[in-house]
Amino acid sequence: MKWIIGAFAHETNTFSTVPTDLESFRAQTYLQGEEVAEVQRGTETVVGGFLDVLEQRGDEVVYTVSSHATPSGLVTREAFDTIGGQIVEGIAANRDADGILLALHGAMVVEGIDDGEGHLLGLIREVIGDEMPLVVVLDLHSHITEELVDRASMLIGYQKYPHTDMGERGREAAQMIVRIAKGEVTPVVSLNKPPMIPVCGTCHTEGGLYKEMWEVALRSDRPEGILSTSLFAGFSYADIPPMGHAIVVYADGDMDVAKTEADQMAQMAWDRRAEFLYTPTSVPDAIRQALAVEGQPVVIADIADNPGGGGSNDGVEILRELITQGVTRAALATIYDPKVVEEAIEVGVGNMLTTSLGAKTDDFHGQAMDVTGCVRSIWDGHFTYKGPMSRGASASLGTCAVLDIGGILVIVSSKRIQSRDPEMFRAAGVDPMDQKILVVKSAVHFRAGFNPIAADIIIADAPGLTALNLSQFDFKRIQRPLYPIDL
Template identity: 45%
Template structure:
């Protein structure tokens, strides 16, 4: 009797961890953002433009059965606690054991990140994959998807059959990469393809804003990667600029290439791309605009909206999303028709809900997590709107996924010279990657002169098409791109731009 249909387990644990955040990431943070097991995983991700959604659609198109285990992700923050790491990994491995008890598995597809730091291991993906290998053995094919902000180790690459990183930042291609991983799995299992991977690490700390893949320097790097990927025998070319706010020994730019059974070919392609990246190193340094200058430019613009990116307090990089420096400048300089999102402040939301819509409240807003993102602002505000803070992404990123901001309040703050700023105050952190952050709260973004968003790059996917101008604002905080070498202890040295005279060349 022949074997049953091809069976592939799917799952994943994903987190981008900042070692500079004072707030650890707990199991509750995963439960609040995304935590699904078994059949609920299929229900939550089927039809979404996500990596697990890509796995599911690839299974349909390439005729294999997916066996759901666990998918968990949390908003970027501090290192993942030992408890959360161990528990989530245990549940993922339990799902794999159950799948194996039901019958043989042909492979495992995992949606990982690449920049997860745990209290148990600076290389969180290594920790997870070691435990997975203990369950499924050393030979079963494992294909993983990775965020291009991943900080990658040789050990992680050695633990998988192949890695497929996102090509785009903003990450509008997560579904495509999940689908590509599913196709590669089908080729491995049914077509006898045997990937051989090479990793090249580049001593480069790349500013996040210059990792934007629709402009140089990343645009040319992306095009060269696609040219290399079109060469016969090359299965995948992944470029990962890395996550600079992780003080760990593997932080930096990585290139991973998988070739069909030929590690030397993979090494040559990876080396060629790595050298081109190094040649562009000076282009990865970010020079943001001072706060007051940015606000004045936005106010003086003939048309709106002008988008001000609060890049120092980006919750998508682990920041608290309660920084007040940009808001203070908007009020002090008298900005009109301005809206800002979000400020996370559960205490203020509670006060607004107690007072009710239309009420006027005096509160200390923001600045409560630490002293690195601005002080609390004492403001008198009118409560414009109260919501439960839930909406569904309709834009180009994570389309179809539901966002839970927690109870949310829209406050109207009056500034100098009859200025007016609408502020979306939330219970949970959220990086504005969808226009729904405003529209779900009754604010039409296209009607504003100024939109202030706490984001580094991801906002561009949704806000870029409506923006008359985008300004990267030099706000203080743990995601400010002006990196301080004195803050790092474990980072590999020498590394550019801290060591500007560094000479590096790879043998092609």
């Protein structure tokens, strides 16, 4: 059989003032044609999962493009038209294919287009019509629209947050599209959107309500006709009408089964919605608590400046408080500040640098601070994920400088990337086990890699574009009322 695959992902924080242009995708991942397989084969990514199954079957695979950019502001029309256009062209040139597998995000907002993924699937359906199977894997932080559901044969969302199941969902999608193409199953779908948005930091799957919901959704005695259930958490930092929680259930030909299940899961989320609320710890208290913990390292998550959700990655409020409280054994990954990296290169390794660090992107992430530190090392920023999430995939922070500010080791980067793997410290020459406190810029993903080494984890309430308290965002276009913004 013959399949077309493509990947195009962006999680758009519409409050961010940083536009996401073609260069943003090029700077992150932008693979074309055969490169897609060469780079992603064997990795625990969605495309890696597609390839595991399709190559095992000995099928023919056509690669279009695989591209994603770090979460930030609106995707430009040029970027969308260029990358989305390459996927559509690849499909148009291979209409004899048996089906299309896409790895998208589900929270891409383009200039003038709220539903980037739904729009892309519309362009694809214009080319192939309604018949060709089209199975899409989405991040669980997705905005699900009727259009998106209508245009896909099946949407499959990640089940794990941290997203440790990307490869697994890719394999599931590839197996499913084969069954659909052979006519073995006929998916029918039910979408239910309770008027709520689970707050990002609380809907992880290591404990709590979201984990319980998944256990119910995947129970061993669920009705046999169910082909797939996705519990899309939604992505809170997008001021667009479809923002919110979404349950999507596919059953084999039986609409009643799909609808009963979707309604039941939505009711469970709604009835217990208060369990998604969460109050993070103030920054001074977070550091005091960390210092009181026996053992190390204690991980403090700067949840509100998470570049994985559109944070600017350059807030220094936790660093400021570490210095205020006299902490001398800590490490921080990362502060995005290419200007300081250049200055560090100029003064050279082993020399002192006095500069203004951080908070250069916008007014949402606190103030810059004057620091003096020793340039401990300059690093090219390349590393390979070794934790459970994206294992084997490589990434780059751009050129980095490690500054030693009175015993606090600060990795200053030239690119924005969520700190979700201890390997980021190790590759920068910083032993994470040697620190009393590790500060990471991440909401939840860090848990996958850091749980095994952390003496404790504390969620700190610094300012930023991915803050847990949604009432501080000026929402104008979302559906109201939406819990917990409208309690």
